[in-house]
Amino acid sequence: MAKLLAFAGSTRKGSFNQSVLHCAADGAEQAGAQVTRISLADYPMPLYNQDEEAAHGIPAAAQAFKALMMSHDGFLIASPEYNSSYPALLKNALDWASRPAPDEPMLAAYKGKVAGIMACSQGALGGMRVLVVLRMLLENLGVIVSPNQKAIGKVDTLMDEKGIITDARALKQLHGLGSQTADLAVRLAR
Ligand SMILES: Cc1cc2nc3c(=O)[nH]c(=O)nc-3n(C[C@H](O)[C@H](O)[C@H](O)COP(=O)(O)O)c2cc1C
Structure with missing residues (x-):
């Protein structure tokens, strides 16, 4: 059974990406995976600074996030597109998780893991440009990113008043991304 960690690059109340992420997580669970759903809001990390790390080590929240990544086989990541790229929140968390403790191998949170990536926005393109750079970032860290990815445009029209995705096509696409x-x-663990 696969263990997947699901997190979004937005901690905004009512985040569309959080909603979309839950659909992919549902799809993964329906396919038999165990999914741990977290919010980066529960892992508040300072902006990465190498002097601070040298002086004080890796902060507890960053350690906890990295430990979660290490204890899972892969990730489901939904990211907003900020100015054609990923938000600082997400990059900062991924940067902290790339820092090894003294007794750890390099990139232990990433190497040999898989990821399914998705984005959404109120715009027509759904944040498809962030997926290009997020894929590149994760693959450079040693993650195998599923060729299937989803950018959901006009996402605000695909949900109910509680922010739950109700559109059948979007649900099918996101469930499929999660299950794949x-x-x-x-397959990778075999
Ligand atoms: C600084 C900033 C830059 C943004 N740049 C883009 C962009 O390049 N493309 C896009 O589709 N939406 C862009 N947006 C709009 C976001 O897609 C929108 O705020 C979205 O709802 C954020 O995701 P969330 O609902 O999960 O928080 C930007 C928003 C902010 C705050």
Whole structure:
């Protein structure tokens, strides 16, 4: 059984990306995966600074986030597109998780893991440009990113008043992304 960690690059109340992420997580669970859903709001990290790390080590929240990544086979990540790229919140968390403790191998949170990535926005393109750079970032860190990815445009029109995605096509696409990521993790573990 695959263990996937699901997190979004937005901690905004009512985040569209959080909603979309839950659909992919549902799809992964329906495919038999165990999914841990977290919010980066629960792992507040300072902006990465190498002098601070040298003086004080890796902060507890960053350690906890990295430990979660290490204890899972892969990730489901939904990211807003900020100015054609990923938000600082997400990059900062991924940067902290790339820092090894003294007794750890390099990039232990990333190497050999899989990821399913998705984005959404109120715009027509759904944040498809962030997926290009997020894929590149994760692959450079040693993650195998599923060829399937989803950018959901006009997402605000695809949900109910509680912010739950109700559009059948979007649900099918996101469930499929979740289940394929779970399947990829299982195949890789064989
Ligand atoms: C600084 C900033 C830059 C943005 N740049 C883009 C962009 O390049 N493309 C896009 O589709 N939306 C852009 N947006 C709009 C976001 O897609 C929108 O705020 C979205 O709802 C954020 O995701 P969330 O709902 O998960 O918080 C930007 C928003 C902010 C705050």
